[in-house]
Amino acid sequence: MQSRIFRLTIIFISSVVVAFAFNFFLLPHEVLTGGVTGLAMVFGLMTPVNTGYWIVLLNIPILILGWMKLGKEFIGNSVFSVVVTSIALIYIPIIEVTQDALLSAVFGGVIAGAAIGVIIRFYSSTGGFDVVSLVLIKKWDVPLGGLIFALNSIVVFISGFFFAWELALYTMLSIYITGLVIDRVHTRHIKLSLMVVTSKGDELKKELLANLVRGITVIEGQGAYSGERKKVLYTVITRYELAIIRPILKEIDPQAFVSVSESMEVMGNFRRD
Template identity: 30%
Template sequence: MVYAKSKEQKLWKKHLISIICVVIASFIMSCNIKSFVRAGNLLPGGFTGLSLLIQRIALELLGISLPYSIINITLNAIPAYIGFKTIGKKFTGYSILMIVLNSFLVDLIPAMPITSDPLLVSVFGGIFNGLAISIALHGKASSGGTDFIAVYLSDRWNTSSWNFVFGLNTIILMISGILFGWEAALYSIIFQFVSTQIIGQLYQRDQRTTLFIVTADPNSLEKALLTYTHHGITRFEGKGCYKDEPRTLLYTVVSANEVKDVVQFVRTYDPKAFVNITKSIKIDGRFYKEPME
């Protein structure tokens, strides 16, 4: 009974964290669009950028003012369906919440340009855009569109695919350059590049870290560690050269965002364990990844 209650509390805590992340990310992204993005006539890439591009084409070429919310929600309908089928129901649900909330906030928040310097707009707009997407991803959500593609490919390929998505966004920006001039389009590419780098630094689920754990008590630690992380472990027997005592090396690879928790877990079993933490550039083979749900 107590275990079931504790499990339910953890579940509600996860829901609450996800909703808070979605609200904060939506607000940051909406304010960014109505300040930096609009001030520099930039396109932030992805379906957000595509929505702004369609809105701009309709206004300047057809003289029709289309609401951003209708365009963005319509464009994201198909990616949301694909995300529901391939990534996870909860992830897609939170993503839809962010898409809708962000869409209406963009229509409701008044324009508030901070600076007209195109380079400052590109750099700081990209920083805030990357920050918003990273917060959403931390809450197991996304801003929709190409973010669905990035998360799906990252899970499929076991590596970060945000640079690949940056390439797709660059194509959208090139189209904008052909239609409305190259200066804004090139600054938009800087914006998107900065945003991609911020996501790469803040969102570590797609990054891998190798742990070399030297311990004198391997039997209890390795079994507990297997259960705790669900990651494979390779065991090497050796000898400590300083005291000439037997030592065991446990080799495992975890996600970068798991490192802190895993090291703390190791300490509970062996406070004297020596842990060497190294960044893994790429892995090839099976790797357990917690589902997005």
């Protein structure tokens, strides 16, 4: 229960930060963010209806897709994030922090990207193309930020036609920066090779299998100097799962030799979600 409350608290704060980035940096200069939120910003600028209402309306069909593909808890968290962001957009005033559109695009992109990355890391999303991208990376193991950037580029052309191409380029810059920052925060696509040399192989193997959704290869080994029999456990994990493994290793065999390296590519039977 406490972890659930903590997760929702982080999502709430991050969603408010996203709205802050929009209303303080991007919207005052008509610099948009990407995807569905960007379209909502276009409609919000062109109609009397606030951007927050458009975000909710445009996200309904996408959240239904996510409900079917990503699970009820994830979409429940996403709906919470979308609602919080929408309400915050309505009540946070649009203030021009700086008259420089370039600075606004950069800082708005960084702040929004960091907040969105945290939201996704805590098993949620801001709706829109975040959900579509998360569905796609279950099939294609690519960086989330790069995929979001590719999907969101359509907003650049829309904003160019409706506003000015100079602002469209600022929008492209903001979306690109947002994607880069998301990838720095959301690192699930990064795979790590884990090798553990331990004298408590059976106990450690049992605990790892109970806490991970990964297969483990067990190799019989022997210390060249001591002659002691060892077990070598090898598997590939995500960067998130390293945080799960560290306390297990420390508890069961703090003397184990552990090697962790980044894998350039993983093929074959590897679960990617």
